């Protein structure tokens with residue numbers, strides 16, 4: 001299957017995905033944090049690598065990684081046109097992610113990287129388990145909460 005876009009068009013489309021995609025996933029995580037009554041997080045961090053969320057009291061930096069841009073092993077797609085360009089671009093992003101994680105850890109931060117796909121309702125249980133493990137979750141989510149979140153997400 002060949003790419004339906006010209007090279008220029010593809011770049012524009014991808015730029016838009018990057019711009020709005022990140023925003024959308026961040027907003028989805030915010031909704032989940034609020035629903036789970038998780039507090040103590042800040043956005044717009046100026047830490048190295050600009051984490052999407054930081055929990056200063058827990059010295060925890062959280063990144064939400066888009067499946068395409070960060071090369072998720074499950075969902076990364078490979079644009080056929082300009083394949084070498086995209087392959088290299090995503091490899092660079094991944095190398096950058098590793099550098100950021102390493103640098104923050106050396107500075108005494110814990111780093112939690114969340115895949116975009118972890119925000120889908122069927123993965124909420126696992127996501128909450130990770131947040132609980134990271135120590136930012138006040139209580140285990142009541143079954144009612146998980147149910148409400150799932151219902152809300154399905155309703156959209």
Ligand SMILES: [Zn+2]
Nearest residue numbers: 067072075117
């Ligand atoms: Zn994914």
